Amino acid sequence: MSVVTIEELTPESLDVGAVAHYGDPHREQRSLGEGAGLVDRSHRGVIALTGEDRLTYLHNITTQHLTGLPPWTGTETLFLSPHGHIEHHALITDDGTTTWLDVEPGTVVDLHRFLDRMRFMMRVEPVDVSADWAVLTLAGPQAAPVLAALGVTLADPRVAAVPGPKFPSGTVAPHTTSGYAVSPLPTGGWARSGVAGVDLLIPRSTVPDVWGRLIDAGATPVGHWAYEAHRVAARRPRLGFETDHRTLPSEVDLMATAVHLDKGCYRGQETVARVHNLGRPPRRLALLHLDGIATDHPPAPGTPVTLEDGREIGFVGTATRHYELGMIALAVLKRSTPDDAVLRVGESSAAIDLP
Helix, strand or coil: CCCEEHHHCCCCCCCCCCEEECCCHHHHHHHHHHCCEEEECCCCEEEEEECCCHHHHHHHHCCCCCCCCCCCEEEEEEEECCCCCEEEEEEEEECCCEEEEEECCCCHHHHHHHHHHCCCCCCCEEEECCCCEEEEEEECCCHHHHHHHHCCCCCCCECCCCCCCCCCCCCCCCCCCCEEEEEECCCCCEEEEECCEEEEEEEHHHHHHHHHHHHHCCCEEECHHHHHHHHHHCCCCCCCCCCCCCCCHHHHCCHHHHCCCCCCCCCCHHHHHHHHHHCCCCEEEEEEEEECCCCCCCCCCCCEEEECCCCEEEEEEEEEEECCCEEEEEEEEECCCCCCCEEEECCEEEEEECC
């Protein structure tokens, strides 16, 4: 079976070393859309926090309400700058004794340094355990019966509706937290439901065994090309692709899953509250349909998006070829950009796809 790594194709990517595809990216996309696809995301960073104050500690420095997070529950959160700009995005799982954070590739060292610096007198110990633990993701409509091969059944993730008319696309209502069901695995580690499938955190020594059991149960090996194509089509932003140094949570639709609107102070909260109450974030996340772009040369992350008159109004985050939608891209655009505007991405045209 042919295996191509992203390192061979896009060395500037955060996914250096990940498997791009297993020989047929479009078939792999169809597996995610119609069956069950298994993605090796073991290049993600993992931090384990122990100690009695671990949840209070995270609650005080992130956007999520975590003091009452029950054992065997997951959620996600953001670490913001003092001005409210996104610095880190983490998925969280607590098993009753340890709180696990899995984060984007290439960000774990910086985040671990920040966590260690912010401990003060708190009883918490953050440790980078990326070398010992790996993340796999099982996604698609047939993921549940495949997961049963490991003896696990999970509830669907819960994400609350919007409080008020200003953000009809979704944000966490007061006094609620997005909740992801978590179950321990017999092989060690856990499985966690989420908006993009089921994530499994397992010891690296068990990856071959777990991978083989899931493939035998009906999963299809899927590379990052296919996984990213489905992420783009679902309008799910990713740190480092759809974010820059001044991105606010409300600009990239992360309010729904990662921000709690009725909790105590945290770094960047003033900006989050002000933008939410005014209802006018300066930019927005948009799905673009691209025309006239060669299939083997999609626009690179950061490519400017302009109007027909040449005015720059945003940038491309991730561009990919979807097996049904064709060439598409997530872009961050000025909020004032008309929905029917004809845009330019490099030498090609693009149209906004309304949700």
